[in-house]
Amino acid sequence: MRVWQISSFGIDSLEFAERPMPVPGPGEVLVAVRAVSLNFRDLMMVKGLYNPKMKLPRIPCSDGAGEVAAVGPGVTLWKPGDRVAGIFMQNWIDGPLTAARAKGALGGDIDGMLSEHVVLRELGLVAIPEYMSFQEAATLPCAAVTAWNALAAGEVKPGATVLIQGTGGVSMFALQFARLNGARVIGVSSSNEKLERAAALGLDAGLNYREHPDWEEWALEQTGGEGVDLVVEVGGSGTLPRSLKAIRYGGTVAQIGVLAGAAEPLAIPLILHKMARIHGIYVGSRRNFLEMNRAITLAQLRPIGEAFHWAQTREVLQKMEEGSHFGKLVLTIE
Numbered sequence: 001m002r003v004w005q006i007s008s009f010g011i012d013s014l015e016f017a018e019r020p021m022p023v024p025g026p027g028e029v030l031v032a033v034r035a036v037s038l039n040f041r042d043l044m045m046v047k048g049l050y051n052p053k054m055k056l057p058r059i060p061c062s063d064g065a066g067e068v069a070a071v072g073p074g075v076t077l078w079k080p081g082d083r084v085a086g087i088f089m090q091n092w093i094d095g096p097l098t099a100a101r102a103k104g105a106l107g108g109d110i111d112g113m114l115s116e117h118v119v120l121r122e123l124g125l126v127a128i129p130e131y132m133s134f135q136e137a138a139t140l141p142c143a144a145v146t147a148w149n150a151l152a153a154g155e156v157k158p159g160a161t162v163l164i165q166g167t168g169g170v171s172m173f174a175l176q177f178a179r180l181n182g183a184r185v186i187g188v189s190s191s192n193e194k195l196e197r198a199a200a201l202g203l204d205a206g207l208n209y210r211e212h213p214d215w216e217e218w219a220l221e222q223t224g225g226e227g228v229d230l231v232v233e234v235g236g237s238g239t240l241p242r243s244l245k246a247i248r249y250g251g252t253v254a255q256i257g258v259l260a261g262a263a264e265p266l267a268i269p270l271i272l273h274k275m276a277r278i279h280g281i282y283v284g285s286r287r288n289f290l291e292m293n294r295a296i297t298l299a300q301l302r303p304i305g306e307a308f309h310w311a312q313t314r315e316v317l318q319k320m321e322e323g324s325h326f327g328k329l330v331l332t333i334e
């Protein structure tokens with residue numbers, strides 16, 4: 001079978017390789033992968049920025065959807081032909097995250113989904129919504145589950161205000177989920193054109209953060225000086241202090257990303273005076289994925305993104321690096 005693998009770090013070093021077809025053992029499932037979606041993490045993984053000590057070669061990408069091709073002895077959950085997606089952390093099935101459950105992330109700790117076939121344990125899969133294509137379903141395991149849990153962390157109720165940053169994969173799911181919860185959504189982006197596209201998806205107000213770097217002032221104005229209930233924080237360095245200013249007293253920052261950097265000296269008084277909650281999010285469990293799928297099926301939600309043939313993986317990673325995309329970038333395997 002054909003795979004993309006990281007043999008040495010760098011987008012140009014990503015190589016198309018041939019590997020033996022895996023055989024599912026007891027409790028395992030062979031999946032024919034039809035589509036994979038890219039996350040910013042995959043780009044960092046390929047460049048060696050996520051884990052420079054990662055054992056190579058490694059097949060990248062956490063997110064993929066496909067069809068069950070065969071099952072090993074004792075498998076009861078799946079049969080050939082079932083449409084499935086892998087879960088991000090193969091050991092986080094239910095309950096809170098623990099050190100043991102945090103191990104086994106696809107495309108990092110273990111080989112990922114950018115492969116014609118994968119073998120995963122039966123609980124490492126969920127059924128994908130029937131109405132979704134493989135390309136759509138491949139966007140769900142990381143970005144969507146993360147956005148889902150960010151909204152849960154903010155305990156977002158109808159009438160709340162949620163602020164999103166940028167128009168990437170996590171942020172566009174956060175916009176859709178916040179709207180499902182009846183929240184008002186405001187957002188910042190580097191591009192006026194992207195803000196218009198987000199407005200068509202339900203963004204209530206937008207601001208270009210290149211033209212207006214002090215967007216926290218705007219967020220306060222947008223909420224009559226009170227501050228927003230939740231910031232879905234994907235920037236990290238430089239954006240976290242602004243997010244803390246943008247939230248209301250007792251508001252939540254769901255800390256998800258490090259797009260602008262991973263280190264930040266924090267104004268501690270701001271956290272305590274505001275009784276702010278900074279809630280770290282690390283994707284979510286299989287149960288979170290199942291609950292999210294129930295909600296998105298009920299709403300017939302459609303993920304936002306663009307698909308390419310997987311032969312173009314390197315070019316698509318470059319596109320992600322430039323930040324020219326909107327929503328998810330998807331690779332179709334055929």
Ligand SMILES: NC(=O)c1ccc[n+]([C@@H]2O[C@H](COP(=O)([O-])OP(=O)(O)OC[C@H]3O[C@@H](n4cnc5c(N)ncnc54)[C@H](OP(=O)(O)O)[C@@H]3O)[C@@H](O)[C@H]2O)c1
Binds near residue numbers: 168170
């Ligand atoms: N903790 C977790 O479990 C988890 C899960 C998923 C992702 N993440 C992290 O979350 C971040 C986003 O991931 P993603 O896959 O959604 O990325 P993505 O699709 O590549 O999104 C990137 C977009 O974010 C916006 N952006 C970049 N720098 C920004 C800044 N300084 N301020 C505001 N917006 C900025 C840009 O949108 P515009 O062009 O519109 O400005 C850019 O196109 C990454 O750091 C990723 O590693 C963490």
